[in-house]
Amino acid sequence: MVARNLALAEKEGLDFVAPCSGCYKNAYFTNIHLQEDPDLADHINFALAADNLHIDGTTQVKHLIEVFIDDVGLEEIEKTVTRPLKGLRVAPYYGCQLVRPKKDDEDVENPQFFEGLISAIGADPVDYGTKTRCCGGSLIITNRKAALDMVYELLQDAANRNTDVIATICPMCNINLEVYQRQVNREYGTDFSIPAMYFTQLLGLALGVAPGRLGIGKELVSMAPTLLFYQSEQVGDRAGER
């Protein structure tokens, strides 16, 4: 299944970019296995031939955040920012599968690249211990109790560090942290109200993209405080220009 998606990208001569950590992990490691194991590649190519596809393993697999950090570059982003999110406390949530299993010599326990991106858009990265702890993933369906407990732990840690917004790099993590926040509140008698935003939403705000075009307004945990902050910054900027 993964090889089919990779083969479709390969046919068009394109790189393969995944916005989701799980998709990224599967695509990245499938690509490596196919490059390293000719027998496996033969077997998979026999199957792909049923759909007139073929895979050589020449496609580069990237996560969307790598496109911004490695291909665009933090310096370039910093230069392009028109509305720096000064003073906004953003907790970078890496989750699991972007940094695990281990690839080459990457830091699987305390990575720093997401903090770099948050600094580049003018915000303050929150330093907290659970940034690579699991959000529960699909256990939210198959073992609801366990997943809600895992989400609770993350929200509590972020709240302890006065987090304004949790930034995510995976739509699944975003759903667990954001959509299930009310269920966590009801289950644990807590009163969390921490918006979770996919990192491109924050990036977009800093680049001056209209909130509506970033999907802001569709969330269940209101981003209004973030927006209010954002707008007051704008007013502040304008006052500075005068």
Add this chain to the structure above:
Amino acid sequence: MATELTFSEEISNLLYAAEGNPINTCIQCGTCAGTCPAVEFMDHTPRVLIGMIGANLKDEVLNSNTFWSCSSCYHCTVRCPAGIDITGLMYALKRYSMWKEQYQEDLIGPEFSESFVKMIMRTGRSFEPVLAPTYVTKYGTRGMIEEARTASALFLKGRLPMLPKKIKGIENLRQMVKRIIPVGGPS
């Protein structure tokens, strides 16, 4: 005359092609259990489960909820000092227990996995509104109400699609999968 494999050997064979070291290299240190974010919801910790596999306690292992409580976060895998891919082992046990049709009755994981795969074979995509009824009844009344509240909130925000979408060339996808996994009936 081939000798029958022990349960422990069978599981080891399932991991034969994996990257990590064989499970019999486990030193029973418990780093996996200390790391796992879901461990308190497991009836046996990963460390104990690996010991049970080594002791060929087949029924006890297959009836455990340990591997069905694994969220595949790979934290145990990257920390294991013996280099065992414990997450890979959990995946292998899920596949094995479904293959043998032996698992705890009240679990959602096995049924969900099956309906998920069937859905992908039908449309090529995941579509939650069709999947949800296959598991939500197991949540109990309170859980079902919670899920209904969440779903309606998402719907009101325009975040729940109403109709499933099929991928282009779904028939080709089915033919492709048939070349790898026999999906019933003579080919």
